[in-house]
Amino acid sequence: MHDHLHDHDHSQCDHDHGPRHIYIYSPASAVRDKAAFRRGIARLKALGHEVEVDADALATHTRFAGDDATRLAAIHRAAASGADLALISRAAYGFTRILPGIQYKKVAKAIERGTRFVGMSDFTAFQSAVLARTGATTWAGPSLEVDWGVAGEPDDIMAACFDDLLTGHGEGTGWRMNHEKPHAVTGKPAVPDVYVKSATLWGGNLAVLTSLVGTPYFPQVKGGILFLEDISEHPYRVERMLTQLLHAGVLAQQKAVVLGQFTQYKLAPHDKGFKLQTVVDWLRSQIKAPVLTNLPFGHVETKVLLPVGATVSLSVEARDALIYWGHQ
Template sequence: MAHIYLYSPSGAVRDKAGFRRALKRLQAQGHDVEVDPAALASHQRFAGDDDTRLAAIERAAASGAQVLLTTRGGYGLTRLLHRLPYEAMARSVEQGAAWIGLSDFTALQLAALARQGMPTWAGPALMEDWAGEQEPDDIMQACFDDLITGVGEGTGWRLPAADFKAHPWLAGEAGWAAEGAVLWGGNLSVLCALLGTPYFPAVEQGILFLEDVAEHPYRIERMLTQLLHAGVLGRQRAILLGSFNRYQLTPHDRGFNLQRVIDWLRGQVSVPVLTGLPFGHVPTKVMLPVGRPVDLYVQGREALMFWGD
């Protein structure tokens, strides 16, 4: 199977039992799992101080592993963006390495894309997806396996009925397509934090996907407004929304919820806003090739995305 290198570029791993459980699961699948020496380091809320986490990324880039998998997200990578070993990371990709993660990992992904045009994968993280007491999600595991075996060529999902009320032309016989568009995005909060910096990719006519966790809908709208006023949203061919979860509405909201935000967004842009993308801080997630051209097709209620050669 695969040589997997586990490293911790962001938050500290507190659940040591979950870490061991996740490690055993990957090993039971036949993978050669190499654990970075600082994977369980701790400094304040981080997996070691900045130098420690930077050294872990450098070791990952030099490991020769097929898969470079983060242990978890949290916070910490934006502190390192001006020091990342971009050339070494890009060389590892040229040699066949896949950098995989989500959440705070979005900072590394977008910075690598902006600085080197380097593709990465939005996908699972060790603690998020293999450490729980329940078995890993079947779809997540299948998508991960497809990447490792080199047979992954795309993904798909069923669009909610609300998407057709907002975009009735999607239901036409001809459907809708965006071909050869660069897929990019990730965690909305992290992405917005990079706006106006050298680490924000200047993607034109791309497909932007977004997700977030523990952010109230009004904060989600505020971040989308920032991207709107900065001209980012209007320069895309489509906006894909994954999971936005683990937030709490209050009586003060008076009906202001996530769907209201989506409705508002659709009134601000002329491109399709498609929901239901199986990605985010949820068990069922697909693999997404950040920084690579993809073909997106909508036919009926089926959305299909292809990136295979």
């Protein structure tokens, strides 16, 4: 375990550069910022990596990176590439409609051979489907355009965690949860000390995950650790989606629920104090499993990489939380 995992309010990862083969493809939304796309490729090449760009990476068909057949073919080329890492150019909407056409055996075989599929947001649909259909592990993490193609420098923690994945040194992620007052009546802390050994880590974008409930692409995970994030969703919408997962029996089956970053929403005057913390408090009243906060993952610059479908352990002591997978 890295000694410095708790040295910062966000997770930290070690730097250790080594050249790897990275395959860039566009399975969902069309690339919107071509300059950022080029910057991202240049940055990865500057780190010494061999970057292979899919033939249709810049294709467009309405809002998508090519029609459904084009994007499915890109996924299958990524699986056949033999790359160490297959990185999406960007997410946005586009995955759910092509889930029936994905050749999951090909994807699982590529993962078995060592290709790590990385992405987030709408990519949650792909990750959930791969987990549901094959049990294989993918990685929640950055995309090319938004994270590697930024005008300034890419976030150093994101970059270090990405490097850890490429070099096989990633062992876990530690972070500090939000400061919350103890329960007014019982005086108990908002989150008790927790230790969960050997649970499946799964989840991702809340809206995308919720849209898969009742389909063959929703993972049936019992005794798991469910992590969630979202963007541009008002707290009442976050609560409504959590309610769906609650009523579907999903939340009661988890050993812990870990909330990442929920960003870019606007509270209204008629909320009258209803906010994200209200939703967190409500969720804690509905399930026995601990609800953790402030995981450095979501539509934010500082994001860690998380193995979706992997067996992990979780420990919480006061406000310090740690998810680890390197040494069970």
